[in-house]
Every structure is written in structure tokens, then in C-alpha cells.
Amino acid sequence: VLLAGRGSSDNAARYAQYLLGAHNGLGVALAVPSLFTLYESPPRLSRALTIGVSQSGQSPDIVAVLREARAQGGITLALSNEPESPLSRAAEYTLPLLAGPELSVAATKTYSAQLFLLGHAERGARGKSRALGRARARAGLARRGDRTEFGPRARRGPRFGLRASLIVLGRGFNYSTAFEIALKLKETSYLPAEQFSVADLLHGPLAMIDQDFSVVLLAPSGRSLVDVPELLARLEARGARVLAISDAPDVQRRVPMHLALPRGVPEWLSPIVSVVPGQLFAGALAQSLGHDPDCHAVCLR
């Protein structure tokens, strides 16, 4: 399977890379669009499923990937919010996001809709489909924010105590969530927030962390929690400030600043829920810094 997307859609594709690998045993690559456009030397795709992910369906290089894959006789699928877009026309099949117009410049609801649709790629036991519905409901609750514990807390995000550098950590299924929250922080607060996998950070870049760092840590329950106690000890020893996003009682006890996730969501679906407090936090932070989270496109001009 080849997945192609830019920005938030690329982060949704990264979720699918884990999902299709872990549950369906498929080899999954994230596309390198410049091989199709810049270098005009695309790989052979006649026996691949190529999935283009794009909210607007307009991104010319993602359209180029799908067009080439289809010309080679491969299976092509578009995930787009615009069923009449160039991407949808380029692909043999389209799954529409049905999310309604994306009013936010920094994509939020369409990211959730992409994850939800990709979640269906899960090889289909019935219990799993019910779990997907429950995760969506919890993300919905989460989105209405004030009804959950973390809604108001995320809005108090700025009190988190931002330091000179900001990074976002995740692992496994939520590595994608770390990418997406870091992107929202860049797009709305103009902060150079970089994402890391916990495993990669411990392999080297941990050396740069000191008391000048704020760390947003994605830590939903599941196997990826295995490194978290060691990680927290190291971050503490280096004087970093940590904000955790977690449903795990151990993590919540250990990290005073945390945004609580609803419980009972399986790890493979947790990205659908765990991104929401990160989005709310990014929005609140942007406003506290005097930015309009939606001025992005204007600022770019």
C-alpha cells in the first residue's frame, strides 16, 4: 500500500501505516511525491493499492501520485472531503469524508474524519466496528470540550508555562498524533514545535533537552506506555516541563499537568480521541499569544 498526503493528511496517512501494518499485515509506504513530480521517475505501482489523502483534493503532487498509479493499472483510492475534486477524479474509487466544509484553516474535523474512515480499513471483526463507533462518540464528547475534564483544562493550556523550546512526543499509533499536534502548534501559534517518537528521542536527541524545554507527551493506555516511566524520569532529571495527554491513572498521578482522556478506548483507536485535547490546547495557546488560529492563510500572503 502506498499512502500519499501533505500536512495533516500526511499525518492521517501515518496512522494508517501503523493500522494497516499491525492489523492487516500489509507493507505500507508513505509516498515520496517528488519522485512523481520533480524527478518524473515514479516507482512501479501496478500491483499496489495507492491511497491519496487530501481534505480539499486539490494538492497537485498528491493528484500526480494517484494519476500515475492509475495509469499503471494499480488500484487507486481517494479520501477527500470534496468528491468532485481533481484527486477524486484522478482515483478509481473515492471515500468522501462527509465532514462538511472545513472552515478552519488548520484542518481539525477533517483530520478526525480521515482517521475515522481509515479506521474502517481494520480487518473486520464486529466487535472492532463497535469499538470504532464508541471511539468516535468519545472524540465527539471530547470535541464539545467543556463537558469533559480536559476541555476547560486545555483552554487553560497557556498556564502550562511555555518555555523557549517545545516538542511533542508520541509512539506507535500515536506517533501520528504527535506529528499532528506539532503541526497545529506551528500553524496556529507559529511555534517551532517538533515531534519525536519516544524511541527515537531516547536514541539521541534527548541530549538537547533541558529546563528550556516544554514537552507535550501523548500517553494513551496501551503497549506504547512501556517507555513512559523511563522517559518521564529522564525528562524530570533534565528539568523539562511536561504536559501529558493520557487516560492512564499512573501517568496522571505522576504528571501534575495533564489533560485527561476518556477511558476505555483501545490503543489502535486512541488517535481519534487523543488529538482533540491537543487541538484545543493549540487553539487556546494561539489565542493567548494574540494570534487568530484562522489567520494562517492571510499571514502567508
Add this chain to the structure above:
Amino acid sequence: VLLAGRGSSDNAARYAQYLLGAHNGLGVALAVPSLFTLYESPPRLSRALTIGVSQSGQSPDIVAVLREARAQGGITLALSNEPESPLSRAAEYTLPLLAGPELSVAATKTYSAQLFLLGHAERGARGKSRALGRARARAGLARRGDRTEFGPRARRGPRFGLRASLIVLGRGFNYSTAFEIALKLKETSYLPAEQFSVADLLHGPLAMIDQDFSVVLLAPSGRSLVDVPELLARLEARGARVLAISDAPDVQRRVPMHLALPRGVPEWLSPIVSVVPGQLFAGALAQSLGHDPDCHAVCLR
């Protein structure tokens, strides 16, 4: 093809992703090691070539990827500086780096050796093999530093005028180089330098760039130069400080602070040469900030 590596070796794998895609038409994925270790749900690899890249050959999760691929009956290859390492034992085939002991904690010569070996994967016209030899020679010259224009300039790197935030930009073949230079800056200067593809940056995160940013731009001659004039105009308009690494006369004229690359290296081989001034710059910057570029492992303890 599935490529697995951590840190610098992962960046070398990213170079191979472009190389094998552009010149050999292969579908190439960068491995997600946690599918093999954390989730114990590896993809099917019996019909894949799986390449493990590791200087020391010790990284347990990269060894796990190779072991699983071999157990499934796939073709397995290790690129390692240690032919007796666990990685080499796990793989059916080994290509030794033959770089001698890596004395630097932040891998440098072994990264170059990995790129050089991977360059041989290029489907074999004879002229191309000669070009590879020439690129190696130029990287060697570059490494002796003071004999080229950019050697002493890289050592004056700190005068570049470092600002609060630092990013490294590249595209196409040199996207891998941007990752590697950013990693060297993190490992030796403890600066949170993030890499971006020029295409991704223009797609959104450009909004965060302002006069608080220093930008290291990889701009060797070739097709990936196409976006550079627009990029430079945008960076200038936003007040960022730019250091270019380039052999292109246009770029050198336009960017007063540049490190000149030797001319005549084709784009597909330029990563072998273009990483060198970035490594020298990172080393000089670390020293000017009072760090020993090799204290990394000690600092981590």
C-alpha cells in the same frame, strides 16, 4: 524494499528511498520498528528485500526487523560497520561499511560510508559508477576541509548569527541531508533544529518563520532547485537569516552567507558531498557554544 534504521542510519535509509525509487522503480518503505517489537504484528515480508542499516549493528529493534524478515523467507541485507554484530548475524547478507571504528559519538564517516554503499544500488551504467567514485573523492576533499572554500567558512559557522530558532531545509535527494544535519545540530549543539522538505514548508509551516529564525538551506544543483527562488524570496520577506549550502552560482550570488560545494557532482550523488559542510558547521557551532561534540554519551548519563 523495506529499510530499517535509527538516527543517522535512518537518514541514510531515506536517501536510499529516493535512490531506489527514482533509478530502480522500486516501491520503498521506511520500516516502523514498533510493529515488530511493541505490537508484535509485523507485515508480510516474504517477497520483500529488507535492508537493516546500523553503524554498530547493535540496535535491538533493527535486529528484530531483520530477524523477522528472514524468518518469513524474505531477502535480508545488513549494512553495518561491524560484520560480527547481531545485525549482521541476523541478516542473510552483509555489506560491511569498512569505515574503521567510529570514534565520533555523533556518526559522521559511517554516514558517508552508508551513502556511498547505498549509491551502488543504482542500476548499473558504467558512467554512473565512475560518477560515484568522483563524488566520493570530492567528499574526501570536502572532509579535509581547509583545502576547499567551505572548510574554513564552515568553521566560522558561529558568525552565521544564530537566532532563537533553527531549521534545516532540503528537498528530493537532499531531504535526507536536511534530516542528518538537523540531527548533528541536535546531538552536538543541543539545539532543537528541525528539518523540513521545502515543499512541506511552503504548504503550511512557513507561517511560523520570522526574524527569530536561522535557516540552513541545502541547495545543490539539480531539479530540486526549482522552488528555491520562491523560497528565498519568502524567507527574505519574513526576515529569516539564511545559510545556503550550494554549488549553484545563482544561489551563491543571492545568499551572501553560503558554503560552496564542489561543482560537477550529479544531484543523485550530491548527498554524499553536501552533508560534509553541514557536519563541519555543526561541529564548529558546538565548540563555539562551549560543547564538546563528543560528550553526547556522557551528557546522557
